Amino acid sequence: MKFICSKENLLDGINIVQKAVSSKTTFPILEGILLEADDKIKLTGNDLEIGIECYVEADVKSPGKIVLNSRMFGEIIRRLPDAEVLIEVKEKDVVVIECESSLFEIRGMSPEGFPALPSVEKVNGIKISQKIIKEMIKQTIFAVSMDENRPILTGSLFEYKSGTLTIVSIDGYRLALRTLKPESQVQDYSMVIPGKTLNEISKIIQPVDEELTIYATGNQILFDLGNCTMVSRLLEGEYLNYSGIIPKEHETMVTVNTKELLACFERASLIIVNDERRYPVNLEISDDMMVITCNTEVGNVREEIKADMDGKKLEIAFNPKYFIDALKVIENETVNIYFTTNIGPCTIKPVQGDDFAYLVLPIRK
Amino acid sequence: MKFICSKENLLDGINIVQKAVSSKTTFPILEGILLEADDKIKLTGNDLEIGIECYVEADVKSPGKIVLNSRMFGEIIRRLPDAEVLIEVKEKDVVVIECESSLFEIRGMSPEGFPALPSVEKVNGIKISQKIIKEMIKQTIFAVSMDENRPILTGSLFEYKSGTLTIVSIDGYRLALRTLKPESQVQDYSMVIPGKTLNEISKIIQPVDEELTIYATGNQILFDLGNCTMVSRLLEGEYLNYSGIIPKEHETMVTVNTKELLACFERASLIIVNDERRYPVNLEISDDMMVITCNTEVGNVREEIKADMDGKKLEIAFNPKYFIDALKVIENETVNIYFTTNIGPCTIKPVQGDDFAYLVLPIRK
Numbered sequence: 001m002k003f004i005c006s007k008e009n010l011l012d013g014i015n016i017v018q019k020a021v022s023s024k025t026t027f028p029i030l031e032g033i034l035l036e037a038d039d040k041i042k043l044t045g046n047d048l049e050i051g052i053e054c055y056v057e058a059d060v061k062s063p064g065k066i067v068l069n070s071r072m073f074g075e076i077i078r079r080l081p082d083a084e085v086l087i088e089v090k091e092k093d094v095v096v097i098e099c100e101s102s103l104f105e106i107r108g109m110s111p112e113g114f115p116a117l118p119s120v121e122k123v124n125g126i127k128i129s130q131k132i133i134k135e136m137i138k139q140t141i142f143a144v145s146m147d148e149n150r151p152i153l154t155g156s157l158f159e160y161k162s163g164t165l166t167i168v169s170i171d172g173y174r175l176a177l178r179t180l181k182p183e184s185q186v187q188d189y190s191m192v193i194p195g196k197t198l199n200e201i202s203k204i205i206q207p208v209d210e211e212l213t214i215y216a217t218g219n220q221i222l223f224d225l226g227n228c229t230m231v232s233r234l235l236e237g238e239y240l241n242y243s244g245i246i247p248k249e250h251e252t253m254v255t256v257n258t259k260e261l262l263a264c265f266e267r268a269s270l271i272i273v274n275d276e277r278r279y280p281v282n283l284e285i286s287d288d289m290m291v292i293t294c295n296t297e298v299g300n301v302r303e304e305i306k307a308d309m310d311g312k313k314l315e316i317a318f319n320p321k322y323f324i325d326a327l328k329v330i331e332n333e334t335v336n337i338y339f340t341t342n343i344g345p346c347t348i349k350p351v352q353g354d355d356f357a358y359l360v361l362p363i364r365k
Numbered sequence: 366m367k368f369i370c371s372k373e374n375l376l377d378g379i380n381i382v383q384k385a386v387s388s389k390t391t392f393p394i395l396e397g398i399l400l401e402a403d404d405k406i407k408l409t410g411n412d413l414e415i416g417i418e419c420y421v422e423a424d425v426k427s428p429g430k431i432v433l434n435s436r437m438f439g440e441i442i443r444r445l446p447d448a449e450v451l452i453e454v455k456e457k458d459v460v461v462i463e464c465e466s467s468l469f470e471i472r473g474m475s476p477e478g479f480p481a482l483p484s485v486e487k488v489n490g491i492k493i494s495q496k497i498i499k500e501m502i503k504q505t506i507f508a509v510s511m512d513e514n515r516p517i518l519t520g521s522l523f524e525y526k527s528g529t530l531t532i533v534s535i536d537g538y539r540l541a542l543r544t545l546k547p548e549s550q551v552q553d554y555s556m557v558i559p560g561k562t563l564n565e566i567s568k569i570i571q572p573v574d575e576e577l578t579i580y581a582t583g584n585q586i587l588f589d590l591g592n593c594t595m596v597s598r599l600l601e602g603e604y605l606n607y608s609g610i611i612p613k614e615h616e617t618m619v620t621v622n623t624k625e626l627l628a629c630f631e632r633a634s635l636i637i638v639n640d641e642r643r644y645p646v647n648l649e650i651s652d653d654m655m656v657i658t659c660n661t662e663v664g665n666v667r668e669e670i671k672a673d674m675d676g677k678k679l680e681i682a683f684n685p686k687y688f689i690d691a692l693k694v695i696e697n698e699t700v701n702i703y704f705t706t707n708i709g710p711c712t713i714k715p716v717q718g719d720d721f722a723y724l725v726l727p728i729r730k
Contacts, residue, residue: 072635072663079632094664102632106664267444267467270437298437299459299471 001037001064002088005056007080007099010041013056014074016228017045019200020052021070027113032067034114035087044117045070050197051117052204054228064089065111076104117231120222124186125213126165130205130225133212136167136178137202139329139356143169143176144195152237155192158214158221162188168242169195174322175245175359189216192235201230246359247345250338252311254285255351258335261290262327264303268294269320271301280317280363285309285339294320316342317363323348326358366402366429367453370421372445372464375406378421379439381593382410384565385417386435392478397432398439399479400452409482410435415562416482417569419593429454430476441469482596485587489551490578491530495570495590498577501532501543502567504694504721508534508541509560517602520557523579523586527553533607534560539687540610540724554581557600566595611724612710615703617676619650620716623700626655627692629668633659634685636666645682645728650674650704659685681707682728688713691723 014033022030025047034044041058044051066089077085080099088096089108097104137156145153150172157168163185169176201223205212215222223230265281271294272279284291285307292303316339327335332350339346348358379398387395390412399409406423409416431454442450445464453461454473462469502521510518515537522533528550534541566588570577580587588595630646636659637644649656650672657668681704692700697715704711713723 072638075635076632079628079635081628101669102629103667104632104636104664105666106636263444263446264467267441267469270440270444271469271471273437299469301470302468304466 001035001066002061002086003037003041003058004061004084004086005041005058007077007082007085009056009058010085011074011077013041013043013054013228014070014077016054016204017043017052018070018074019204020045020047020050020230022047023071028069029067029109029113030115031069031071032109032114033070033073034065034067034111036065036111037063044114046115046117048115049194049233050200051231052228053117066093066095067109067111067114068095068106069109072106076106118220118233120215120217120220120231122213122215122222122224124189124217125184125215125224126160126182126186127184127211127213128165128180128182129209130212131207131209132180133214134202134205134207135331136180137198137205139178140167140169140176141195141198141202142325142329143171143174143358144198145169145171147172152192152235152239154196155194155235156198157190157192157239157242158216159190160186160188160216161190168239170240170242170245173319173361174326175242175357176326177242177246177357177359179355190239191216191221192237192239193221193232194235197232201232204228204230245345246347246357247338247340250311250340250347252285252309252314252339254290254307254309254337254339255334256290256305256307256337258327258330258332260305261335262324264292264305265320265323265327268292268301268303269324271296271298272320273298280365281320281323282315282317285314285316287313311339314339314342316346317365318346318360319363322360326360330356330358366400366431367426367451368402368406368423369426369449369451370406370423372442372447372450374421374423375450376439376442378406378408378419378593379435379442381419381569382408382417383435383439384569385410385412385415385595387412388436393434394432394474394478395480396434396436397474397479398435399430399432399476401430401476402428409479411480411482413480414559414598415565416596417593418482431458431460432474432476432479433460433471434474437471441471483585483598485580485582485585485596487578487580487587487589489554489582490549490580490589491525491547491551492549492576492578493530493545493547494574495577496572496574497545498579499567499570499572500696501545502563502570504543505532505534505541506560506563506567507690507694508536508539508723509563510534510536512537517557517600517604519561520559520600521563522555522557522604522607523581524555525551525553525581526555533604535605535607535610538684538726539691540607540722541691542607542611542722542724544720555604556581556586557602557604558586558597559600562597566597569593569595610710611712611722612703612705615676615705615712617650617674617679617704619655619672619674619702619704620699621655621670621672621702623692623695623697625670626700627689629657629670630685630688630692633657633666633668634689636661636663637685638663645730646685646688647680647682650679650681652678676704679704679707681711682730683711683725684728687725691725695721695723
């Protein structure tokens, strides 16, 4: 294998596929990037949960394959001058990297043991702007459960049904839901993507208008960005019936400024220096105001915020983290919050439309 | 005590004095900021190594003193809206913090136990631009020793002699020296400031042209920034005679581009993944070129760099970290490097003048 390509293009590719390379593993090959030279260069990273392939323009002198340790290869390319880089495999898997007056010889690994990416048939694809899918993941991923006892909840549901794509995360105390009606129409599907891989995928997707295509098959999902594709395994099992969880009725509804409410919750939680469960934040909802209070051994805090109320007055208590996480990712200037009783779930929704819903369970006092 | 001041001014003051507040201590009062209201507000942080005082403009309604936990106080003020803040001490050291519709009540501590800052007589002061003293600290602090067995080397020497201020750090393997001829002339002095406090001080000093004044007395140094003063204790003992360490003669001298040489050393050290001492970086100096090589179990690297040589050809080996640390803080485009023998020290100096000197000991092979 021998090829010449620009340092910049090569580094861009490495930075992307590195997201799918294991950093801690007992199999050195999984810490590697597979380089394949044909008419272009293909880089592949695969940690067996997520796999990423990336094509890089290059002048290929002779085809071939090699696996290089991802960290070492990335560091070397990153530090090279901004110029053409020559990469050549010599005898015994020794790889020469040459750029201007720098010359490296490092040991590569045989590509034999490198796990192939699962093949996903490119049918039933939805086109969505990268910016929007990145936002949708950000707005739901924080509610993914960390509890390995219920593995299905450690992922987010991706459901396409009757023209709407819905992403849902539930961790037992709260739910985050985001919907979109993409222009492309496909067959209905429902699958659960591991939270860890969604996190990596959202780092690769850029906040740009260019579209990517999402292909879903029985047990894989593929994000196709053109030069680069990401495949993720899915979580097996039945997801919760989220639509049954979100209350249809309410006793109290308030309309409130999103950023101001976030600031109130953030300040109120400052005096919780120990365990958040022992010290809930209290909400007292009346005609045109919400009073938010918290008392701990450190002191007490009282916040007032203007709120248009509809329905009954209410006193209710929450873990402030759950409100803070949701309010942080809402772009809308104002939101509606729907309360059932002081022991029933409350739901944050947009003032218009049904783009999102954040459900939070209160703390019983 | 009761006063009103702007959130912004108060936060600026807190951010500065927090640099002198202990984060881990068994004395809660040392984790606090002393607030004193008189005609202005004075904030004080003191971890017994470094003490910082900062004045903040305020409308003082009644004078008084209180100590507040630094982290809690800082977090609360940081999260308040950008508006006027009222602070008032109530009964039993309870402190009320009020800002728009936010109201905090937190427990303060009696100011009795708070350690007073040492008083430093403001005579014999040198005026230096903040930008320059910040740069001088940055260019010498990295060579401060971490070895507590020779406590005097865990600080930097500040020496004023015959119109020149010299800062020197030595860790046993290398030396960093930076000089300046300030306009103000004072009596000669020599003192050793702990590296840890220089690090904090350099964070507070801004890269601006405004001057600060350095006052030195027998056992304290004071940096006076006008609204804010920092006092540091000194290290006791005799510093090394640095001028005897720097060789006056050389056998080989090269002139080389600083940034390019830095990049060569950084790349060469990439393949040292274990212990730096086991794998030195080799320099082979000939007429118009330096060849830098390194061989480890990972592979090998060879770098060539243009270098104007004067004197004898030489092969010598170094711990690359020592070169990298020095080259990173040199602003000059080119530098001269003076070599004695392949077991004697080498010195990096400016092409013109004597603003700095970096001495590095080679590794015997």
